[in-house]
Amino acid sequence: MADYVEIDNILTVDNADSCLTLLVSEDSEIRYELTEGFHEILVVIRSEEKLHLRESGSVSDAELKITYISLGSAELVQETQIDVNAHAKLTVDSYYLVDKKKSVRFDLYNRCPDSAVEITNSAVCLDDSVFELDVVGTIVKGAKRAKCHQASRCLTIGKPKKLRADPVLKIDENDVEASHALSSGTIDDDVLYYMNSRGLTRKEALVLLVQGYLLPDSEDYRQFEKGEELLKEEEERVERICSM
Amino acid sequence: MPKTLTVCDLHVSAGDKEILKGIDLEVRSGEIHAMMGPNGNGKSTLLQTIMGHPAYTVTSGSITLDGEDVLAMPVDQRSRAGIFLAMQYPQEIAGVTNSDFLRAAVNARSEEAVSVFKFARQMDKAIKELHMKEDLAHRFINDGFSGGEKKRNEILQMMMLKPEFALLDEIDSGLDIDAIKIVADALNKQQAETGMGMIVISHYERFFSLLKPTHSHIILDGRIVCEGDYELVEKVDNEGYDWLYEELKLEPKQLAKPLVYSLGVCAHNLGIRNG
Numbered sequence: 001m002a003d004y005v006e007i008d009n010i011l012t013v014d015n016a017d018s019c020l021t022l023l024v025s026e027d028s029e030i031r032y033e034l035t036e037g038f039h040e041i042l043v044v045i046r047s048e049e050k051l052h053l054r055e056s057g058s059v060s061d062a063e064l065k066i067t068y069i070s071l072g073s074a075e076l077v078q079e080t081q082i083d084v085n086a087h088a089k090l091t092v093d094s095y096y097l098v099d100k101k102k103s104v105r106f107d108l109y110n111r112c113p114d115s116a117v118e119i120t121n122s123a124v125c126l127d128d129s130v131f132e133l134d135v136v137g138t139i140v141k142g143a144k145r146a147k148c149h150q151a152s153r154c155l156t157i158g159k160p161k162k163l164r165a166d167p168v169l170k171i172d173e174n175d176v177e178a179s180h181a182l183s184s185g186t187i188d189d190d191v192l193y194y195m196n197s198r199g200l201t202r203k204e205a206l207v208l209l210v211q212g213y214l215l216p217d218s219e220d221y222r223q224f225e226k227g228e229e230l231l232k233e234e235e236e237r238v239e240r241i242c243s244m
Numbered sequence: 245m246p247k248t249l250t251v252c253d254l255h256v257s258a259g260d261k262e263i264l265k266g267i268d269l270e271v272r273s274g275e276i277h278a279m280m281g282p283n284g285n286g287k288s289t290l291l292q293t294i295m296g297h298p299a300y301t302v303t304s305g306s307i308t309l310d311g312e313d314v315l316a317m318p319v320d321q322r323s324r325a326g327i328f329l330a331m332q333y334p335q336e337i338a339g340v341t342n343s344d345f346l347r348a349a350v351n352a353r354s355e356e357a358v359s360v361f362k363f364a365r366q367m368d369k370a371i372k373e374l375h376m377k378e379d380l381a382h383r384f385i386n387d388g389f390s391g392g393e394k395k396r397n398e399i400l401q402m403m404m405l406k407p408e409f410a411l412l413d414e415i416d417s418g419l420d421i422d423a424i425k426i427v428a429d430a431l432n433k434q435q436a437e438t439g440m441g442m443i444v445i446s447h448y449e450r451f452f453s454l455l456k457p458t459h460s461h462i463i464l465d466g467r468i469v470c471e472g473d474y475e476l477v478e479k480v481d482n483e484g485y486d487w488l489y490e491e492l493k494l495e496p497k498q499l500a501k502p503l504v505y506s507l508g509v510c511a512h513n514l515g516i517r518n519g
Contacts, residue, residue, distance in 0.1 A: 189298070194335040197295050198349040198401060199323035208348055212339025212384075 021224045030055040034062040034088075042224045044234070045070035045078070053078045060085035060112075067216065069230075071097040071237050078104045086112035092119040095214045098160070099241055101130040110139040110146035110176075117148045123165075124210050126241070127158030133165040137180070141172040148176070154184040155213055157206060157242075207242045211235055246273040247310050247326065247408045249294070249441060254305035256286075256293050256466075263289045265466035266305070271409060271441045271459075278457035278477050279445045282485055284497055286466040287445045288332060291411040294443075295329040296322050309408070324353045326408030330398035330415045332445075336386040342397070343367060343381035346404050353405070370403045373433075375426055391418030399427050403434055409441045410434075416451040428454035449481035464494060 017038045022030070024045045030053070039062065045053060051074055057064070059082065070076055076096075084090045096102055108117045117137060125131045137148040150167045167180035187209060195205035215235055221227035249271045256264035264286050271277050279287050293300045294307055296319040307314040309325055317325060337345070346367065351357045364381070371380050374396045386394045395418050402410055410431070416424050428451065434440060446452060452460075452474070460477050462470040462485070469492055470476065489496055 188335075191335050191337055193297060193319060194331070194337070195345070196319035197323055197329055197331075198345070198405065199320050199352040200348055201320050201352070204320075204348060204352060208340050208344060209337070212337070212341075212344075 019223050019225075021226055021230065023230070024051070024053055027052045028054070030057070032057040034059045034064055036062050038063045039065070040223070041066040042221060042227055042230070043068045044230050045076060046072045046237075047074040047076075048072070050075040051077070053080075055080040056082070058083040058085060059088040059090055061087050063089040063091075065091040066093075067221075068092075068094040068096075069216075069234055070102065071095070071214065071234050071241070073099050073241060075100050076102040076104070078102075079107075080105065081107040081109075083109045083111050084115040084117050087114050088112075089116040090118070092117075092121075093216065094119075094121045095216065096121075096123040096131070097126070097210065097214055097238060097241060098123060098129040098131040099126040099244075103130075103132045105134040105136070107136050107138070108148070110137070110143045110148055113142070113144040113146065115143060115146050117146075119150050121152040121165075122214055123152075123154045124214055125154060125156045125160040125163050127160065129160045130162040131160065131164070132162070134168070135166070135180075136168045136170065137178065138170040139173050139176050139178065143173050144175045146173065146176045146178075148178045150180040152182045154182075155210075156184065156186045157210070203243050207239050210242050211238050214238065246439070247441070248272050249314075249327070249409050250306075250308045251290070251294070252306045252308075254290070254293065254307065255303045256289055257301050257303050258289070258299055262303070263300070263466050264293065267463075267466075267468055269443075269461070269468065271443060273408065273439045273441050274435070275459060276435070276442045276444060276455055276457040278452050278455075278460040278474075279443055279463065280447070280460065280477070280480055281463035282496065285463050287463050288413050289466075290463070291329055291413050291443065291445065294322075294411060295319060295327060320352070323349075323405075323407075327411065328402050328405055328407035328409070329411045330395075330402055330413060332413040332415075332417070334386050334394045334398055336384075336389070338384045338387045340385050341382055342385055342400075345385055346401060349401070350404060366404060367400075370400050373403070373426075373430055374400055375423075376400065392420060392423050395419055396423065396427065399430055403430060406434075406438050407440055408438075409443070412442060412444045412446075414445050414447070416446050416448060424451055425454065431455060449477055452477045462488060464488065464492065465497065 019040045022043045024043060025047050082090055110117055119135060121133060123131055133152060135150050135152060137150055139146045139148055152165050152167055154163055154165055165182055167182050169178050169180050171178055192205055218228045218231040221231055251267050251269040254264055254267040267290060281287050289300060302315055314322055347363050367381055376396055386397060395415050419427060457474055460472050461468045470488060
């Protein structure tokens, strides 16, 4: 793999609270092991060529909030596996704009008691695009009081070639909290009419709707180095792609 | 420069059903036209057709704005040409803030993008005039708004977009007494500043009394059957529409009863018609 990022080495030495921005622009592998503190990672995936991102991490007695943003037009294969151990909490938010092909798989394991996982995925799939999303949450035997909640939502604009989203829960323990939800749909014609009636063309309206649907509030990412700047660039990227 | 919106022998269908059966109407800048009539007779259809709602098909007739064929324009172009429809049921759009939406709409009709500061100043001023909450600009469009807030938001959009002709579809419904006065004041002020023309649908004389329409019309069964000045508004308020049905030898329209369905167990639709 071209890039190997050991996040442990990048975080502060004492493994206290941290905030990290990762700009992934070529095939990469990310690995980390977090053992204490509160950590936030913003992963912005951008490439003009096909990109493969592999990630494996483990979180123990720590909290990790990780956000993935992939609004580029290149083909993406993402495979993320995270082990969530005792007294650890993992929050994942992901945002994908798909105009070519993206294949994303999350394998999230509740390995120990009192571990918590919460994942929310949002995707917008444009005409002729292919999007495959697998979210597999596994609660192993003995992971008592574990929590695993998944929500995925996909918005289609035009006619994607393929949209497949599988939220899966594998539960081998009785004393747990778990849920999975999936919704997909297209933009309401009445919403477009309303926006048109204020003078916006269909494309201008779509740009606003997709930005609103996909982009997190940049103010929430102020703490990241270049966070606001990167999100502003992503906003412009959405405008470019949706205006084509 | 005064403008004229002209509707000529307009026939409109929704699906197989003809709703408008030959409407003629001319509205000039500075005029306020009150549009009245019982529910289900075509008032809203007329305004939606002028705006270009895709559910309605114009089967014959014309709509022009200063001689320009409005029917040939897509909806967004009609808006940029100066037509604004304040809707009876404004859409809720989660994810898009009022300020982003309005700034895009303002920019869509000007050659140069309006500066962020100038736009924010104008929007703050309009928000204050309409006595709306200060955080409105950063809230999503109509998302979680009360009925009255949605209606005021329509007027706020109108104030920012400064149309040549404002079409107001029951904009007073859902407003409390104070809000009706606030909205009417805003409309009067806007008209004094820009000279816009208005077509106003309402069931209430109280709202019209604050706007003082220059013309009034009654639509029955898809046709304008009676026209006059403000006195006609007062007559309808005092006497309703029975005198008109008698005069025209028409039967009041029976509105279709909504069907009541039982969803049954596990949302299995049993389709039981109740009454």
